[in-house]
């Protein structure tokens with residue numbers, strides 16, 4: 001193996017594409033301490049902040065997704081694409097990667113396309129049970145596809161697709177040990193229950209409305225809330241910050257958030273579902289209805305079918321949330337059952353298996 005291994009990771013737009021890339025990068029670095037790693041993302045998205053926070057360099061492309069309706073942004077799309085392809089060519093020429101890895105999101109399209117057309121070994125990772133458009137377009141050209149769900153195999157060439165699970169950050173693998181430290185981190189009372197509310201990396205309007213509508217009930221039950229509102233909604237909800245209720249724009253230390261929680265209300269993005277399986281705590285999923293092919297409901301359903309979580313669709317919340325959620329809060333037995341069952345679905349070795357495949361590609 002070359003000593004001066006050089007790797008480009010590309011993906012982004014939302015946390016769901018960024019954190020798998022960071023987990024893969026960390027594992028590569030563990031195995032090859034001298035590796036040179038470069039990230040490539042979209043110049044105006046959250047990867048430009050989150051990747052440097054994780055200790056890696058990132059270059060931004062001027063790119064965005066195509067909207068389903070006719071918009072101004074669609075009219076400039078061809079120019080963005082040409083500009084991104086040109087910048088990707090330059091980045092690849094200068095950085096000279098031995099391998100490129102894509103974790104989905106529109107930012108990974110141009111980079112992986114240019115790299116694979118130049119014969120540079122390439123691998124993509126698909127987090128969902130229904131593939132994103134970028135990975136679907138790249139599937140033919142890349143050398144290897146690492147996916148999390150069997151269902152996705154019908155969209156990808158069988159001979160190069162393997163099921164590895166989704167990469168999960170290492171610190172989330174040792175949650176249970178952290179309970180006390182986690183409660184301290186959030187200054188929470190160990191004698192009161194903690195409910196963690198997650199809206200996905202961008203936050204979820206409907207989940208925020210749900211929490212707001214039930215604040216009195218949470219208070220009455222003496223429940224402490226760690227409430228991740230998301231960047232877009234934080235200003236609107238921060239007024240509820242009080243003794244029992246903690247509003248957060250974004251949680252930078254998810255290991256503490258998962259560690260402190262007794263029960264979790266969450267969107268069902270693929271990465272979150274994989275993390276929650278490793279965490280092993282009772283979850284009520286409220287999948288986003290605004291994603292391609294309703295894939296969050298499918299992600300959640302795969303867990304619910306194993307009696308390993310509860311799910312309510314957004315249009316069921318008014319009628320069923322109060323009864324079902326507070327019944328779960330009242331039943332330690334049900335909480336234990338769901339927590340134990342979801343843990344059985346965990347695939348904690350996904351990152352290592354993906355990096356095994358990366359090693360095979362560069363040998």
Ligand SMILES: CC(=O)N[C@H]1[C@@H](OP(=O)(O)OP(=O)(O)OC[C@H]2O[C@@H](n3ccc(=O)[nH]c3=O)[C@H](O)[C@@H]2O)O[C@H](CO)[C@@H](O)[C@@H]1O
Nearest residue numbers: 014015016019127200201228250251254269270271272291
């Ligand atoms: C609206 C949308 O398009 N959602 C998609 C997006 O979700 P989203 O970006 O929410 O992604 P995931 O649920 O897969 O992962 C979220 C990641 O962000 C982290 N996190 C989240 C909140 C926070 O405060 N702090 C934090 O660190 C989580 O720990 C997790 O690692 O990508 C997923 C994976 O392709 C898809 O399944 C989702 O459908």
